[in-house]
Amino acid sequence: MAVLVLGGAGYIGSHAVDQLISRGYDVVVVDNLGTGHRQSVHRDAKFYEGDIRDQGFLTHIFTNESIEGVFHFCAYSLVGESVQKPLAYFNNNVQGLQVLLEVMYEHQVEYIIFSSTAAVYGEPDSVPITEEDSKTPTSPYGESKLMMEKMMHWSHEAYGVKYAALRYFNVAGAKEDGTIGEDHRPETHLIPIVLQTALGQRDQITVFGDDYDTEDGSCIRDYLHVEDLIEAHILAYEYLQNDGEPGAFNLGSSQGYSVFEILEAARNVTQKEIKAIVGERRAGDPSKLVASSDKARQLLGWQPKHDNINDIIGSAWQWHYQHPNGYQEDMEG
Ligand code: UFG
Numbered sequence: 001m002a003v004l005v006l007g008g009a010g011y012i013g014s015h016a017v018d019q020l021i022s023r024g025y026d027v028v029v030v031d032n033l034g035t036g037h038r039q040s041v042h043r044d045a046k047f048y049e050g051d052i053r054d055q056g057f058l059t060h061i062f063t064n065e066s067i068e069g070v071f072h073f074c075a076y077s078l079v080g081e082s083v084q085k086p087l088a089y090f091n092n093n094v095q096g097l098q099v100l101l102e103v104m105y106e107h108q109v110e111y112i113i114f115s116s117t118a119a120v121y122g123e124p125d126s127v128p129i130t131e132e133d134s135k136t137p138t139s140p141y142g143e144s145k146l147m148m149e150k151m152m153h154w155s156h157e158a159y160g161v162k163y164a165a166l167r168y169f170n171v172a173g174a175k176e177d178g179t180i181g182e183d184h185r186p187e188t189h190l191i192p193i194v195l196q197t198a199l200g201q202r203d204q205i206t207v208f209g210d211d212y213d214t215e216d217g218s219c220i221r222d223y224l225h226v227e228d229l230i231e232a233h234i235l236a237y238e239y240l241q242n243d244g245e246p247g248a249f250n251l252g253s254s255q256g257y258s259v260f261e262i263l264e265a266a267r268n269v270t271q272k273e274i275k276a277i278v279g280e281r282r283a284g285d286p287s288k289l290v291a292s293s294d295k296a297r298q299l300l301g302w303q304p305k306h307d308n309i310n311d312i313i314g315s316a317w318q319w320h321y322q323h324p325n326g327y328q329e330d331m332e333g
Pocket of ligand 1: 285
């Protein structure tokens with residue numbers, strides 16, 4: 001039996017494939033290479049290129065392969081972009097999951113581990129945020145993921161689908177040996193942009209707003225290491241297989257850092273100047289997102305190993321320093 005990793009050529013999906021294979025799982029990867037990279041697909045995984053909205057394509061895979069569970073990482077995931085292109089987000093994310101759940105049901109595949117997001121909460125009433133707190137997304141991206149969680153909830157009720165919706169806070173870092181890492185085009189995430197500035201690929205970084213209701217006026221986020229994040233996925237999979245109750249779990253470090261604090265930490269790690277200017281707020285950004293991850297710690301037995309922001313930025317720096325042009329360089333070399 002194999003696990004199917006959807007979006008296994010992306011940043012988070014490629015780290016999942018890597019950990020699953022190192023733990024002895026047989027892995028089948030699906031990716032449409034819209035944002036993923038062929039070079040990041042693990043050589044020991046079986047790879048199918050295609051789109052999960054294509055029901056015939058997905059049916060072919062479920063018929064040909066012996067799939068026992070699904071890890072779903074293929075969705076659009078940019079808060080700012082989703083405000084500009086809401087329908088693209090509902091189409092790719094919501095419709096993709098609807099087709100997937102139908103095909104899973106047809107083939108009696110019960111388990112799904114799903115990438116959800118802190119963006120389902122919108123502007124929180126208080127932090128740290130628990131799973132039961134109110135959910136009023138401030139972006140179409142967050143809204144699409146909340147809809148997807150509800151689709152899985154109702155599919156659980158009707159068809160017995162067993163799901164874990166893992167609500168990621170801000171994922172960063174890379175595999176320790178620097179062989180896989182984050183390469184988005186265009187890049188919009190804070191830590192890679194800060195590190196590209198440290199490398200001299202950008203002149204400066206723009207801090208999106210310094211007039212938020214936080215201590216230094218910039219937004220606060222909860223950053224967690226991608227390897228810890230993936231560990232939680234595998235624990236959640238085992239938890240469901242042991243008859244754990246389906247539902248949602250926050251995944252974060254429970255520590256908040258402002259944009260200015262991340263800049264300072266990156267200056268320390270890289271020993272580079274990293275010029276920053278202050279610009280306008282970015283649409284859809286809540287001021288402060290920090291997780292309570294008690295539920296994941298208690299029910300899944302999850303214990304993040306990288307609880308220091310310097311470690312997280314350090315591993316990302318290792319990747320960016322060794323691969324200044326990301327996967328592009330590997331293709332040319
Ligand atoms: N930021 C800047 N300048 C930049 C880029 C980002 O100031 O050039 C700020 C943002 O405004 C935000 C913070 O840095 O306050 C982090 O921004 P990211 O774009 O790195 O991450 P987001 O918080 O917007 O979103 C990420 C994921 C989402 C997920 C969310 C949950 O991309 O999928 O975390 O917190 F939903």
